[in-house]
Amino acid sequence: MTDPTTYLPIAENAFAPLYPYYAQKIVEATGVQAGLCLDAGCGGGHLGLALAEQTQLQLCLLDKSHEMIEHAKANIVARGFEARARTMWGIVQAIPLPAAAVDLVVSRGSIPFWSDLPLAFGEIMRVLRPGGHAFLGGGLGPPEMREQIQRTARSLDAAWRGGEHRMIPQHPEGYYEVALQGARIEGFRVMRGDDGTWIHFQKDGRTEGRG
Numbered sequence: 001m002t003d004p005t006t007y008l009p010i011a012e013n014a015f016a017p018l019y020p021y022y023a024q025k026i027v028e029a030t031g032v033q034a035g036l037c038l039d040a041g042c043g044g045g046h047l048g049l050a051l052a053e054q055t056q057l058q059l060c061l062l063d064k065s066h067e068m069i070e071h072a073k074a075n076i077v078a079r080g081f082e083a084r085a086r087t088m089w090g091i092v093q094a095i096p097l098p099a100a101a102v103d104l105v106v107s108r109g110s111i112p113f114w115s116d117l118p119l120a121f122g123e124i125m126r127v128l129r130p131g132g133h134a135f136l137g138g139g140l141g142p143p144e145m146r147e148q149i150q151r152t153a154r155s156l157d158a159a160w161r162g163g164e165h166r167m168i169p170q171h172p173e174g175y176y177e178v179a180l181q182g183a184r185i186e187g188f189r190v191m192r193g194d195d196g197t198w199i200h201f202q203k204d205g206r207t208e209g210r211g
Contacts, residue, residue: 038097
């Protein structure tokens, strides 16, 4: 579980440029600007709230850490989104939402820690409405942004200065593809670029898993 004492200062200061950058990327890729968005493994809710600032989406911020949930609640209030956002405790392998309830599922930085990825991806597909999108992954932005983030992070946290922050599990090529196929999701895209690794799929006739 992420330690809030080290995660929160980095997330709210060094990582601040990431969230609007990725929110814009998600909107451009999916076209989803209204309905319900689930931020899975939300941490402080930063990505979901960045999406709320750029769209008319309603938000559900999901995390398995009660400390993160409390912090996400505080961020909702601080940014004035009480009417459009709520928090929910839970895990992505058993999302406490009904089927076909969500228009967009997003996650940044959480997916490498999910156990039983086929189950997690299957749950995301279950809660998506027909035509809904999932955009999941992680990264520190494009090279110039990444360099600035790393400089700021090193100024805030000794672990970054010593390179001890690298605790994100590293997975081999094809790892996510195998898990997506295990969830019987078709038509997915796994995008590995200079701004991170991202997975995009849509629930429709081409991409919905077949049970």
